[in-house]
Amino acid sequence: MNLAPIASNTFRESVRDKVLYNLVLFALLLVGASILIGQLSASQDAKIIVDFGLSSMLLFGTLISIFIGIGLVYKELDKRTVYSLLAKPINRYEFILGKYFGLILTLLINSAVMLAGVLVALLYLQRGFNQLQFAVLPAAYLIFLELMVMTAIALLFSSFSSPVLSATMAFLLFIIGHFSGDLRGLGQASESFIAKAICYALYYILPNFSNFNFITTTAHGQVVKFDVVIGATIYALIYCSILLAAAIAIFQRRDFK
Amino acid sequence: MSLNLMKRLEIICAAVIVVGLASIYPLQAFIEHHTGDRRVEEALYLPSGKAVAKLSLGFGGLVSDIYWMRAIQYFGGKSRAGGLDQNSGERFELLYPMLEIATALDPQYIVAYEFGAMFIADYNSPEKAIELIKRGIAHNPNQWRLYQHLGFTYWKMKDYRAAHDAYMAGSRVPGAPPFMKTVAGQMLAEGGSRQTARMVFRQIYEESEDERVREAIVAKLKRLDALDQMDFLMKLTQAYREQTGQYPGSFRPFARILAANKFNLDSSGAPLDPDGFPYKLNSADGTVSLADNSTILRR
Numbered sequence: 001m002n003l004a005p006i007a008s009n010t011f012r013e014s015v016r017d018k019v020l021y022n023l024v025l026f027a028l029l030l031v032g033a034s035i036l037i038g039q040l041s042a043s044q045d046a047k048i049i050v051d052f053g054l055s056s057m058l059l060f061g062t063l064i065s066i067f068i069g070i071g072l073v074y075k076e077l078d079k080r081t082v083y084s085l086l087a088k089p090i091n092r093y094e095f096i097l098g099k100y101f102g103l104i105l106t107l108l109i110n111s112a113v114m115l116a117g118v119l120v121a122l123l124y125l126q127r128g129f130n131q132l133q134f135a136v137l138p139a140a141y142l143i144f145l146e147l148m149v150m151t152a153i154a155l156l157f158s159s160f161s162s163p164v165l166s167a168t169m170a171f172l173l174f175i176i177g178h179f180s181g182d183l184r185g186l187g188q189a190s191e192s193f194i195a196k197a198i199c200y201a202l203y204y205i206l207p208n209f210s211n212f213n214f215i216t217t218t219a220h221g222q223v224v225k226f227d228v229v230i231g232a233t234i235y236a237l238i239y240c241s242i243l244l245a246a247a248i249a250i251f252q253r254r255d256f257k
Numbered sequence: 258m259s260l261n262l263m264k265r266l267e268i269i270c271a272a273v274i275v276v277g278l279a280s281i282y283p284l285q286a287f288i289e290h291h292t293g294d295r296r297v298e299e300a301l302y303l304p305s306g307k308a309v310a311k312l313s314l315g316f317g318g319l320v321s322d323i324y325w326m327r328a329i330q331y332f333g334g335k336s337r338a339g340g341l342d343q344n345s346g347e348r349f350e351l352l353y354p355m356l357e358i359a360t361a362l363d364p365q366y367i368v369a370y371e372f373g374a375m376f377i378a379d380y381n382s383p384e385k386a387i388e389l390i391k392r393g394i395a396h397n398p399n400q401w402r403l404y405q406h407l408g409f410t411y412w413k414m415k416d417y418r419a420a421h422d423a424y425m426a427g428s429r430v431p432g433a434p435p436f437m438k439t440v441a442g443q444m445l446a447e448g449g450s451r452q453t454a455r456m457v458f459r460q461i462y463e464e465s466e467d468e469r470v471r472e473a474i475v476a477k478l479k480r481l482d483a484l485d486q487m488d489f490l491m492k493l494t495q496a497y498r499e500q501t502g503q504y505p506g507s508f509r510p511f512a513r514i515l516a517a518n519k520f521n522l523d524s525s526g527a528p529l530d531p532d533g534f535p536y537k538l539n540s541a542d543g544t545v546s547l548a549d550n551s552t553i554l555r556r
Contacts, residue, residue: 040326043466044368048326051318058315178315209315216318220365 002090003098010102014068019106022060023113029056034121046125046132050219053118054139057111058215061147062174064107069154070166072099073251093248100155100244107147115140132221138229139218145236146212150174152243153207159247160254177209211235306361313362321362325369328355332376332469353377353385360389364396367403368467374406375470383414401433402464408440409457417448436460451481479531480554487545489518490528490536494543504543508536 014020033052037045073096076082085095115136122133153173157166176183180203187199211232214224313320335347356373360366370393378386390407397403404427411420424441427433440460443453455478462474493514497505508515509526520528527535534551538544547553 037326040330041322043468044322044325048322051322055316055319175314179311182311213315215315216321216363217365219318219363 002094003101006090006095006098007100007102007105010072010099011105014064014103014106017068019064019068020110020113022064023110026056026060026114027117030117030121034124046122047219049118049121049125050132050136051215053114053121054136054143054215054218057114057118057140058143058146058213060114061107061111061143062150064110065103065147065150066154066167066170066174068103068106069151070158070163070170072103072155073158073247074161074163074166092251096155096159096248096251097244100151103151103155104148107151108144111140111144111147131223135218135221135223138224139214142212142214142224142229142232145232146209149207149209149212149236149239149243152240152247156243156247156250159251173207174209177207178213180206180208181210207239208235306358309358310362317362321359321366321369324355324359324362325366328352328359328369328372329469331355347380349376349380353381353389356389360393360396364393367393367397367400370397370403371406371465371470372467374403374410375473378410378413379473383410386410399430399432401427401430401437403427404430404433405437405461405464408444409461412444412448412453412457415449417444420444420448434464451484454481476554483530483547483553486520486528486530487536487547490538490545491543494538494545498543504540505538506540508538 030049030053034045034049037048037052041048073082076085082095086092118136118140119133122136123129126132150170154166154170157169161169183199183203183206187196187203190196190199214228218224309320309324310317331351332349335349339347353373356369356377359369360373363369370390373389374386377383377389387407387410390403390410393400393403394407404423408420408423408427411417411423421441421444424437424444428435428437428441436456440453440456443456447453458474458478458481462471462478465471465474490508490511493511494504497510505511507526508522508528512522512526515522515526515528521533522528523535525535527538529535530547530551530553532552534548534553537546537548539546547555
C-alpha cells in the first residue's frame with residue numbers, strides 16, 4: 001500500500017501552507033482569555049475556558065478540514081500533478097485515502113496541541129488536577145471524530161467539484177448537521193406521510209453532528225459516557241467509510257482528459 | 258527596479274506606517290471631541306433564547322458564557338452608575354432576557370439561575386424570577402439549591418405557603434441539607450419574622466458560590482441588624498419620654514446603655530448603623546431612622 005508516502009506528503013504540504021500557525025493565534029487567545037475571564041465571569045472561569053478551548057478546537061479544526069480538504073484533490077488536478085502521480089504504481093483509491101489520512105494527521109496534531117493548551121490553562125486556573133480536566137479528554141476525542149467526518153465530506157466534494165462549490169456544500173452540511181434535531185422534529189410534527197418520510201430519511205442520511213458535541217455538559221465537569229463514545233466512534237467510522245467510498249468511486253471513474 | 262530605489266521605497270513605506278499609526282491617536286481624540294459620547298445603550302440583538310440556540314451551531318456553551326458575562330457586566334455597570342440606589346428607578350430590564358438566553362443555551366448553568374433569582378426578584382420582577390428558577394428546576398431536578406432560591410423568592414413576595422412548598426420539595430432532593438425542612442416549617446409558623454429572615458439569608462449566604470449573591474445577602478443582613486437597632490433605640494426614646502415627659506434631643510443620655518449593648522458611637526455620641534453612618538433622631542416624635550446618606554438598604 002502506498003498510503004504512507006501520500007499521507008506524509010499531504011501532512012508536509014499542510015505544514016508548508018502554514019496551517020499550524022493557527023495554533024499561535026489559539027495560544028494567544030487562550031492566554032488572554034485565562035487572564036481576563038476571571039475578572040468578567042464571576043467565578044465561572046474554568047467553565048468558560050473549557051467552552052472556549054473546545055469550541056476553538058471545533059471551529060479552527062472545521063475551518064482547516066474544509067479549506068484544506070476542498071483543495072486536496074482539486075489542487076493536484078489543477079496543477080496537473082495528478083498525471084505524474086498516477087503514472088507511478090499508485091492506485092486511485094490509495095491516492096484518495098493517502099490524502100485523507102494526511103489531513104487527518106494534521107488535524108490530530110492541531111487538536112492535540114489545543115487540548116494540551118486547554119489542560120494547561122485549567123491546571124493554572126484550578127491550581128491542580130480535578131475532574132474537569134479528565135472530562136475534557138473524551139469531549140476532545142469526539143470533536144476530533146467530527147473533524148474526521150468533516151474532512152471526509154470536504155474530500156468527497158473535492159473529488160468532483162470546484163473549491164468554491166465544495167466549500168459552500170461543506171459549510172451547508174456543517175450547518176445542517178447541527179440542525180438535524182429539527183429535521184426529526186419536523187418529521188414528527190408533519191401530518192403528511194411523504195413529508196414525514198423525507199424528513200426522517202434526511203435525518204438519518206445527513207450527518208448528525210450533535211452525536212459528537214458534548215462541549216456544554218463537559219464544561220460542567222460531566223464525563224461523556226463510555227457507551228456514547230463507542231457509539232459516536234462507530235458512527236464516525238461508518239460515515240467516513242461511506243464518504244470515502246463515494247469519493248473513491250467518483251475518482252475511479254473520473255476522466256482527466 | 259534598482260536596489261537603491263527599492264530600499265528608498267521600503268523606507269518611505271515604513272515611514273508612512275509609523276506616521277500613520279502615530280497620528281491615529283490624536284485624530285481619534287479629535288473626532289470624539291467633536292461627536293461627543295455616542296456609546297450605544299446596551300442592546301439585546303436577539304431577544305429569544307431559542308433563536309440564539311438555533312444560530313449557535315454547536316457552540317451553545319460558548320455563546321451562553323458570552324451572555325452570562327454580558328449579564329454580569331450589564332448589572333455591574335448599572336449598579337456602579339447608581340442603579341441600586343433607592344430612588345434610581347432602575348429596573349435592569351435586560352437582565353432577565355440575557356439570563357434567559359444563557360440558560361436556554363446551557364440549561365445546567367446553575368449560577369445564572371441563582372443570580373437571576375436574587376437580582377431579578379429584587380430589582381425587576383419576582384414573577385419573572387420565579388419563571389426562570391422553575392425552568393432551572395425542570396432541567397435540573399436534582400439541584401436542591403434551586404428550590405432554596407424558589408422558596409426564598411416566594412418568601413420575599415410574602416407567599417409563605419408557596420415558600421414552604423418550595424423548601425419542602427427541595428428537602429426531598431437527594432443530598433439536600435436538613436435545614437431545608439427546618440426552614441419550610443419556619444415559613445408557615447413565622448414567615449414574616451426577622452428571625453426567619455435571618456435564617457433564610459444565612460443559609461443562602463453559606464450555600465451560594467456567587468460572590469455577588471453573597472454581597473447582596475450581607476447587605477440584607479445588615480438591613481435586618483439596622484432594623485433591630487432602630488427598634489431598640491426607639492424603645493429607649495419612648496422610655497425616656499415616659500420618665501421625663503419629652504423626647505430626647507440627642508442620644509447622649511443613652512451613652513452608657515448603648516456602649517453596654519455594643520453599639521459603635523461617633524464623636525457626638527450618636528450610635529452608628531452597620532455601615533458606619535449615625536442614626537437620625539427625630540426629637541419631635543422620638544423616631545429613629547437611617548441617615549440620608551446611609552448605604553444600608555432601604556428595601
